[in-house]
Amino acid sequence: MSRQNQQIVRLIQELIRLVKTGKLKVRWIIALVVLVVGYFLLQPVLERSLGVDLPGLVDVTSSNRASDHRATGTQQSDPQKNGAQKTSPHKTSPPPQTSDGVPAVGDLSKILSANSREIYQSPAGLHYTRGSQHGHRLKHLMAHARDEPDRPGQHGVFDSADPETVVALVDEAYLQAQTGRDTRTQREAERTVYDVNLRRRIGYIGGTSGNRKSRPAAKHLRLVVEGDRVITAFPVRP
Amino acid sequence: MSANKQMYYVGFCRICGTGPLGLRECGRCESVVVLCDECDAVWTDADFSARPQFANEGELPCPHCEASLIKKPSRWATKGKINDVAWVQAAFQKGTLELKQGAALTPEIDDNED
Numbered sequence: 520m521s522r523q524n525q526q527i528v529r530l531i532q533e534l535i536r537l538v539k540t541g542k543l544k545v546r547w548i549i550a551l552v553v554l555v556v557g558y559f560l561l562q563p564v565l566e567r568s569l570g571v572d573l574p575g576l577v578d579v580t581s582s583n584r585a586s587d588h589r590a591t592g593t594q595q596s597d598p599q600k601n602g603a604q605k606t607s608p609h610k611t612s613p614p615p616q617t618s619d620g621v622p623a624v625g626d627l628s629k630i631l632s633a634n635s636r637e638i639y640q641s642p643a644g645l646h647y648t649r650g651s652q653h654g655h656r657l658k659h660l661m662a663h664a665r666d667e668p669d670r671p672g673q674h675g676v677f678d679s680a681d682p683e684t685v686v687a688l689v690d691e692a693y694l695q696a697q698t699g700r701d702t703r704t705q706r707e708a709e710r711t712v713y714d715v716n717l718r719r720r721i722g723y724i725g726g727t728s729g730n731r732k733s734r735p736a737a738k739h740l741r742l743v744v745e746g747d748r749v750i751t752a753f754p755v756r757p
Numbered sequence: 758m759s760a761n762k763q764m765y766y767v768g769f770c771r772i773c774g775t776g777p778l779g780l781r782e783c784g785r786c787e788s789v790v791v792l793c794d795e796c797d798a799v800w801t802d803a804d805f806s807a808r809p810q811f812a813n814e815g816e817l818p819c820p821h822c823e824a825s826l827i828k829k830p831s832r833w834a835t836k837g838k839i840n841d842v843a844w845v846q847a848a849f850q851k852g853t854l855e856l857k858q859g860a861a862l863t864p865e866i867d868d869n870e871d
Contacts, residue, residue, distance in 0.1 A: 636815070649815030651797055652827050652863035662862055669762075671777045671859035672769055707772055708808055710796075726775075727859070743773050743796050745811070750796050751773060 627682055630657050643690035646748045656749050660685060663753040666725030666734075674726030675737060675753030688721060689752045692740040703757065710750065713742045714757045722754030764833035764861040767791065767854045771805060772798045778805075779861060780845065782838055784830030786822035789842045794862050799826070803848035833861060 537543035629635050630647075639647040639657055651659040664680040677685050692715040696702045701716035716739050723734040737754035744750060770776035776795025783790070791800040798809035801820050810820050817826045825831060839845055839856065848854035 650812055650817070652794070652817075652861075654827075659863075667860060667862060669860035670862055671766060671857065673775045674862075675775065708811070710772060710811060712773065741774065750812075753775070753795075755775065 627657070627686065630655055631661065631682055639686075641686050641690050643693050644747055645690060645693055645744070647686075648748055651751070656751070657682070657686075660689070660749070660752055663722075663751075666730070668725060668727070668730050670726040671728075672726055673724050673728045673755070675722060675741070675755050676725045676729075676734075677722040677754060678720065688717075688740065689742060689749065692717060692742050692752070693744075696742065709745045711744050713740075713744070714755065715740050715742065724754070724756055762860045762863075763858065764794070765836065765839060765856055765858055766794070767803075767848075767856060768805070770796060770798055772796055772809065777859060777861075780834040780839055780842075781826055782832055782834040783819040783822060783824055783826060784828075784832065785824035786819060787838075788819065788821045789834050789838065789845060790820060790826070792817075792826060802844045803854050 534543065534548060538545060538548060626637075627639055630637060630639055634654065636649050636655075638649075641647070647656040647660070650656050653659040653662060661680075661682055663675055664677050664682075664685060666676050667674045677688065679685055679688070692713065695717070696704065696713040696715050701718065703714040705712045718738060720736045720738055721740060722737045723729065724732070724737055725734055729735065735756060737756050739755050739757050740752060741755040741757075742749070742752045764777070764779040766777040766779045768778045770778055770793040773793060773796035776793040776798075778791045778800075779794050780789050781792040781799075782788075788801075791803075791805075793799075793809075797812040797817055799811075799817070799820060800807065800809050818824065819826050819831070834842075845854065849856065
């Protein structure tokens with residue numbers, strides 16, 4: 520069973536427990552179900568008429584996962600709280616789809632441990648696709664979780680080597696970039712490069728240049744995207 | 758440093774700001790292009806002010822023959838190969854490019870890998 524399905528099952532079990540213990544009345548459950556079903560029926564209509572991107576079921580469960588990350592001590596902003604858009608205004612090609620038209624949203628650990636071609640969609644809506652010389656953008660991202668002392672120039676290295684933490688950090692930078700706060704933005708054709716000042720240490724500068732300077736701390740994250748597709752991201756000192 | 762991570766590079770990428778610009782030899786047409794080792798931007802000559810070619814979804818085709826620049830037999834160009842490339846040598850003589858050697862971020866990918 521996928522992690523999202525497990526979360527839904529846990530939610531249902533919790534609701535049943537509350538009903539059994541008398542803490543939640545059946546009529547409130549019915550009202551909740553009606554509201555949820557109504558929302559998902561109206562979501563496409565509202566999106567079309569209002570021109571906004573409302574969260575769907577996948578987004579809701581992804582946000583739950585992000586909350587789990589925070590509970591375990593990682594730092595991340597919440598797309599629902601800060602009101603930032605989860606998609607870029609410069610969207611290019613949509614992610615590849617499976618035969619039934621549903622985007623293939625892969626599991627983080629599966630992609631990193633195997634040669635999976637699946638797309639990974641982050642809680643903020645960024646897509647990590649097949650590509651780069653590492654074979655998958657997630658693998659390329661995680662190449663910035665360790666120093667490469669012989670790599671020419673600067674090699675930004677994240678303090679954390681935990682993939683979920685690194686993905687959450689990129690999400691945080693992306694969402695901050697959408698607001699424009701402490702962000703420098705450059706565009707070339709379909710590519711956008713954000714330098715986001717996260718105002719706390721997120722890593723250091725390695726590579727030949729960084730190691731010559733005793734690995735200085737980095738508070739900025741450089742994020743290169745094409746629409747909502749991640750090309751690369753790493754700590755930087757602009 | 759493993760041998761298959763060595764590359765010759767000619768500067769740093771103006772798009773991502775930090776990626777070394779390696780000289781990459783296409784395994785099919787044997788042309789040499791400039792490939793950013795960080796963001797996969799590709800230039801066909803020393804004019805880096807020109808718009809680079811960016812990777813397609815999941816693939817990095819050679820601008821000349823569209824073979825994969827990622828998978829073998831494509832590889833980082835050897836010194837011998839670089840010496841045979843007219844546009845590279847012309848840029849060296851003009852002083853617009855300087856050849857250096859360093860470690861690439863990624864090892865070469867075998868054909869059977871995705």
